Amino acid sequence: MIHPIPSGTRDVLPDELRELRAITDGIRGVFDSFGYGEVATPALEYESVLTRGDTAAADPAYRLFDEHGNVLVLRPDMTIPIARVVATRYSTSEIPLRFSYVAHAYRAIKQHRLQPREILQAGIELVGAPGPTGTAEAITVLCAALDAAGLASYRVGLGDASLFPRALAAAGVHDTGPILKELAARDMVGLERELRAVDAVGLLDIARARGGVEIVPEGEPLREVFELLAPDVAERVIFDLGLVRTLGYYTGPVFEVYDAAFGSPLGGGGRYDDLLGRFGRSLPAAGWALDVERVHAAVLGEGR
Amino acid sequence: MIHPIPSGTRDVLPDELRELRAITDGIRGVFDSFGYGEVATPALEYESVLTRGDTAAADPAYRLFDEHGNVLVLRPDMTIPIARVVATRYSTSEIPLRFSYVAHAYRAIKQHRLQPREILQAGIELVGAPGPTGTAEAITVLCAALDAAGLASYRVGLGDASLFPRALAAAGVHDTGPILKELAARDMVGLERELRAVDAVGLLDIARARGGVEIVPEGEPLREVFELLAPDVAERVIFDLGLVRTLGYYTGPVFEVYDAAFGSPLGGGGRYDDLLGRFGRSLPAAGWALDVERVHAAVLGEGR
Numbered sequence: 201m202i203h204p205i206p207s208g209t210r211d212v213l214p215d216e217l218r219e220l221r222a223i224t225d226g227i228r229g230v231f232d233s234f235g236y237g238e239v240a241t242p243a244l245e246y247e248s249v250l251t252r253g254d255t256a257a258a259d260p261a262y263r264l265f266d267e268h269g270n271v272l273v274l275r276p277d278m279t280i281p282i283a284r285v286v287a288t289r290y291s292t293s294e295i296p297l298r299f300s301y302v303a304h305a306y307r308a309i310k311q312h313r314l315q316p317r318e319i320l321q322a323g324i325e326l327v328g329a330p331g332p333t334g335t336a337e338a339i340t341v342l343c344a345a346l347d348a349a350g351l352a353s354y355r356v357g358l359g360d361a362s363l364f365p366r367a368l369a370a371a372g373v374h375d376t377g378p379i380l381k382e383l384a385a386r387d388m389v390g391l392e393r394e395l396r397a398v399d400a401v402g403l404l405d406i407a408r409a410r411g412g413v414e415i416v417p418e419g420e421p422l423r424e425v426f427e428l429l430a431p432d433v434a435e436r437v438i439f440d441l442g443l444v445r446t447l448g449y450y451t452g453p454v455f456e457v458y459d460a461a462f463g464s465p466l467g468g469g470g471r472y473d474d475l476l477g478r479f480g481r482s483l484p485a486a487g488w489a490l491d492v493e494r495v496h497a498a499v500l501g502e503g504r
Numbered sequence: 505m506i507h508p509i510p511s512g513t514r515d516v517l518p519d520e521l522r523e524l525r526a527i528t529d530g531i532r533g534v535f536d537s538f539g540y541g542e543v544a545t546p547a548l549e550y551e552s553v554l555t556r557g558d559t560a561a562a563d564p565a566y567r568l569f570d571e572h573g574n575v576l577v578l579r580p581d582m583t584i585p586i587a588r589v590v591a592t593r594y595s596t597s598e599i600p601l602r603f604s605y606v607a608h609a610y611r612a613i614k615q616h617r618l619q620p621r622e623i624l625q626a627g628i629e630l631v632g633a634p635g636p637t638g639t640a641e642a643i644t645v646l647c648a649a650l651d652a653a654g655l656a657s658y659r660v661g662l663g664d665a666s667l668f669p670r671a672l673a674a675a676g677v678h679d680t681g682p683i684l685k686e687l688a689a690r691d692m693v694g695l696e697r698e699l700r701a702v703d704a705v706g707l708l709d710i711a712r713a714r715g716g717v718e719i720v721p722e723g724e725p726l727r728e729v730f731e732l733l734a735p736d737v738a739e740r741v742i743f744d745l746g747l748v749r750t751l752g753y754y755t756g757p758v759f760e761v762y763d764a765a766f767g768s769p770l771g772g773g774g775r776y777d778d779l780l781g782r783f784g785r786s787l788p789a790a791g792w793a794l795d796v797e798r799v800h801a802a803v804l805g806e807g808r
Contacts, residue, residue, distance in 0.1 A: 206570060211543065211585075237518025242510060266511075479507060
């Protein structure tokens with residue numbers, strides 16, 4: 201007899217779950233030590249609430265209706281639910297507020313890609329601490345979490361979601377949509393085509409720039425973030441000026457975690473200074489999420 | 505601004521989540537010490553798979569469609585998913601198999617009852633250990649979990665899902681549906697009416713019988729289960745011959761946890777010797793689930 205489960209989901213058996221649990225326990229210890237209180241939110245949210253935070257949230261993995269005909273979706277991440285919690289349950293609380301979570305998120309996937317739809321995430325949201333200080337704290341907690349997970353050779357790619365749009369504006373380019381779409385997809389061929397079409401192919405150098413702090417233009421906030429990092433954190437950072445995250449709410453520095461033992465980013469995050477205001481309490485914020493199963497795969501890979 | 509969340513769901517903030525976590529950590533320690541390996545399964549299952557285990561699973565809290573038009577539901581419990589895992593991933597493994605979980609389940613609720621739809625459960629499934637030995641082990645682990653959670657004054661109500669149906673058969677009653685429905689609802693007025701209609705009102709005494717082992721008829725398997733319990737577990741047991749669980753797959757002894765500090769059962773379980781066979785590996789089994797938030801409320805209530 202065959203008993204299928206939905207594509208993009210899987211069963212986790214005891215040996216593997218024990219190892220995943222060791223990773224999340226270690227990360228939770230880091231959250232505790234930095235004062236990030238764990239929260240839990242419903243797996244289902246009203247779509248109208250999620251799209252208030254990010255219109256891209258309107259493309260969820262699963263959509264259903266409640267008994268009143270309202271559209272519910274399985275949360276695609278925890279950032280928007282926590283923004284909702286801050287606005288509704290912490291509307292007058294002193295800042296900064298520090299929250300953490302270990303929870304499943306649900307993503308739409310392209311068919312036949314064998315990507316997971318149900319993702320176990322561990323992450324934080326730091327609300328009310330402006331950049332660069334807040335950004336530097338978020339990156340510091342991120343590295344502590346990766347250390348606690350047992351990863352040795354990870355790197356944190358650091359960019360700024362506002363850098364390329366500002367360069368486009370300075371070059372007089374107004375129709376930025378197609379260009380940013382290619383940049384987000386990391387499609388350098390497509391990006392060159394789009395930049396050529398608006399006579400701004402010189403900006404390709406920014407999108408390709410990866411390296412030490414020397415590649416960051418003077419006066420960029422990224423430099424100030426970097427100066428706030430302790431040496432053991434700073435040595436993990438690789439600047440990546442073409443880095444933008446696909447989620448629409450990032451406003452400033454963004455980052456992604458790489459490990460040579462795993463072919464895709466293990467997680468990432470960044471600043472989202474406009475998101476909380478959409479829920480009624482305007483506060484700067486930064487956060488990140490790690491894909492726990494990818495972190496686990498990288499830990500195993502490093503050990504080989 | 506109002507940002508609603510679906511009825512029957514809620515946000516759990518750090519102070520409460522820390523207390524819930526202490527309870528689940530304690531219970532997980534018990535699972536480990538008794539050799540119950542933790543498993544995780546997808547939140548969504550094909551409805552056709554769940555209804556193979558229990559036709560009552562066809563009344564889920566939420567139903568949706570995948571891209572091929574198949575019906576998916578948020579799992580109403582973990583017992584059927586684990587039966588599926590046993591049949592597919594442990595089809596030739598040595599028995600007994602011991603599994604545990606700490607996971608959310610999703611229930612249909614009657615409107616306006618303010619009941620939760622998203623329930624955090626901690627539980628076990630013991631597969632391949634026949635009753636009464638297996639049942640006694642399940643109850644032993646249950647009491648150890650409740651002890652670890654910090655509950656002092658709980659009781660375990662113990663009945664047998666097959667006892668009343670057997671008594672009806674012995675009395676020559678064949679149309680048992682309406683009678684068992686009233687019994688499951690614990691509606692003694694309705695039960696009396698239905699029993700009177702079939703001239704079997706004497707069976708009302710069985711449904712009402714609660715007390716020590718002396719109320720259990722000689723030869724009932726419940727007596728043998730009781731004799732296998734250590735004294736500190738046995739002293740928690742109250743026999744309740746009218747106890748049946750509403751889930752349709754129970755075949756023998758069933759139990760529920762009560763605490764004076766909380767008005768509803770904190771959880772329960774029982775034997776389900778026919779369920780695994782429906783998935784292709786016929787094995788006797790027993791299991792239970794605790795509602796972690798109810799256990800938490802009872803712990804707080806006992807402390808007052």
